[in-house]
Amino acid sequence: MDDVIEIIGGRWRGAILASLCDKEKRFNELKRDLGSITARTLTNELKYLEMNKLISREVGTTSVSSVVYSLTKHGKSLDPLIQSIVSWGQKHRKIVLG
Amino acid sequence: MDDVIEIIGGRWRGAILASLCDKEKRFNELKRDLGSITARTLTNELKYLEMNKLISREVGTTSVSSVVYSLTKHGKSLDPLIQSIVSWGQKHRKIVLG
Numbered sequence: 001m002d003d004v005i006e007i008i009g010g011r012w013r014g015a016i017l018a019s020l021c022d023k024e025k026r027f028n029e030l031k032r033d034l035g036s037i038t039a040r041t042l043t044n045e046l047k048y049l050e051m052n053k054l055i056s057r058e059v060g061t062t063s064v065s066s067v068v069y070s071l072t073k074h075g076k077s078l079d080p081l082i083q084s085i086v087s088w089g090q091k092h093r094k095i096v097l098g
Numbered sequence: 099m100d101d102v103i104e105i106i107g108g109r110w111r112g113a114i115l116a117s118l119c120d121k122e123k124r125f126n127e128l129k130r131d132l133g134s135i136t137a138r139t140l141t142n143e144l145k146y147l148e149m150n151k152l153i154s155r156e157v158g159t160t161s162v163s164s165v166v167y168s169l170t171k172h173g174k175s176l177d178p179l180i181q182s183i184v185s186w187g188q189k190h191r192k193i194v195l196g
Contacts, residue, residue, distance in 0.1 A: 001183060004183050004184075004187040004190065014099065053194055078186065085099060085183075086099050086102075088102060088179050092150070092172070
């Protein structure tokens with residue numbers, strides 16, 4: 001349980017996974033998507049997610065800037081869980097706010 | 099999303115909900131169940147969960163100590179979500195550790 005909260009509960013991790021759900025992206029595309037994240041934080045978060053086998057990092061053969069990040073199969077399996085959490089959260093809001 | 103993480107991600111909240119999943123309980127039964135929690139923290143966490151309509155607090159007519167806490171219908175609806183999170187977490191552990 002705590003492992004999962006650590007992955008999806010961080011300030012940026014959920015947003016990075018959501019951004020990659022859409023399609024694979026390069027570092028700068030991700031950075032633009034996420035708005036106010038610093039390059040250093042994004043690098044660290046990507047390393048964390050890669051270590052957890054949720055995303056993969058592929059280095060292209062053409063140039064250094066062609067490194068591409070994408071969700072692994074395991075990373076994709078997190079998607080329905082996030083959907084359920086968001087949908088329970090919406091119901092929760094309605095019930096609590098009246 | 100953040101609302102849900104706040105509810106299930108806290109040090110004690112998930113454990114309190116899990117303990118009440120079993121059956122309704124009095125304050126001291128809950129405190130015993132949770133081990134090292136202080137009375138003050140437990141009081142605060144119970145207030146938080148009650149405010150969020152996840153548990154209800156019923157005062158018996160016989161004595162002050164007959165206050166009983168139980169899950170509301172809304173609180174019970176969190177159970178399948180917690181199960182899914184735990185089960186994804188177990189799969190995640192297997193994948194990451196080997």
